[in-house]
Amino acid sequence: MMSRTYEDVTRYVEDQSQGKCKVLSAKTEHTFDDLGHKVNVWNVKTDNDGDWWVVEGDQSPMNLYPQGAYYFSADEVYSFHIGIMQRMFSTHDTYNPEDYVKAVTLDNDIAPTLFRKLKNISALIDTAIEIEDFQAIGVQCREILIELGNSIYKPEMAGDEEQPQASNFKKKAELFIKSYMSGSENSEYRSIIKKMTEGTWDYACKITHSQTATFYEVSTCVSLIISLVNMYENVRQKSSDPISQFQCPNCKSKKFNVTDSEHDENGVISKLFLQCEECGEVTQIDFIEK
Numbered sequence: 001m002m003s004r005t006y007e008d009v010t011r012y013v014e015d016q017s018q019g020k021c022k023v024l025s026a027k028t029e030h031t032f033d034d035l036g037h038k039v040n041v042w043n044v045k046t047d048n049d050g051d052w053w054v055v056e057g058d059q060s061p062m063n064l065y066p067q068g069a070y071y072f073s074a075d076e077v078y079s080f081h082i083g084i085m086q087r088m089f090s091t092h093d094t095y096n097p098e099d100y101v102k103a104v105t106l107d108n109d110i111a112p113t114l115f116r117k118l119k120n121i122s123a124l125i126d127t128a129i130e131i132e133d134f135q136a137i138g139v140q141c142r143e144i145l146i147e148l149g150n151s152i153y154k155p156e157m158a159g160d161e162e163q164p165q166a167s168n169f170k171k172k173a174e175l176f177i178k179s180y181m182s183g184s185e186n187s188e189y190r191s192i193i194k195k196m197t198e199g200t201w202d203y204a205c206k207i208t209h210s211q212t213a214t215f216y217e218v219s220t221c222v223s224l225i226i227s228l229v230n231m232y233e234n235v236r237q238k239s240s241d242p243i244s245q246f247q248c249p250n251c252k253s254k255k256f257n258v259t260d261s262e263h264d265e266n267g268v269i270s271k272l273f274l275q276c277e278e279c280g281e282v283t284q285i286d287f288i289e290k
Helices: 006-016 074-088 097-104 113-125 131-150 169-180 184-209 215-239
Strands: 023-032 039-046 051-057 061-068 257-262 270-278 282-286
Touching: 006 039, 006 061, 023 051, 023 074, 039 074, 039 184, 039 215, 039 270, 051 074, 061 074, 061 184, 061 215, 074 257, 097 113, 097 215, 113 131, 113 215, 131 169, 131 184, 131 215, 169 215
Parallel strands: none
Antiparallel strands: 023 039, 039 051, 051 061, 257 270, 270 282
């Protein structure tokens, strides 16, 4: 498989948009050869469909990734692309959808309904062949995001604002982030999750209606969905886990032991006493469950 030309990359991006955009510029951002063959990452700008990374090479199928989601550099999109290729070329005997979901989420605790649906789309991607199969996976990806919105959202998050519609995932996600990630210390984290939220939803919608999607775009969409679910679970769990945010006030170490605890009248932990393994400092922290 030969590396593509400027014309190949331009035609590919415009075909994927179903003629709705024109490529304004496309240039090779970086070329990698650490795996024994060349892989090129192209930086592509369009007139009305945003900016894209296109990855292709000697032995690598061409694929595109939205720059507005999670992929901020050529190195990051290359790493993500290689991970997808390795999973795709594994045999059916070694590929287990549940193991794949657990690997992407670092074996994090995921709500049972979401976990079941993530396993389902991870299994479907290995049997999808026709355009209708890919579109159906896109529909399920959107449904998973709507389910995620229902899982993370609570009516009180809206405050004085109008309650979002049941299927308005992006608005529920916005209110969740505002509620759980306030403060300047979370500004960069908020920005990353917001970009990935919007990019993943838009990409799932694109797959749902695409007449030209291939296995590679749909596989990317599935991976984005799993990663996004994991990000929101991380935020939710972090908010109710003050231990993960603890740092010894004396030596700044994060290595410690729980030496004692206190409980409220309902038996819920209200205070923890932590002893630093490095300097021996004992600190009391309040356990606040959001």
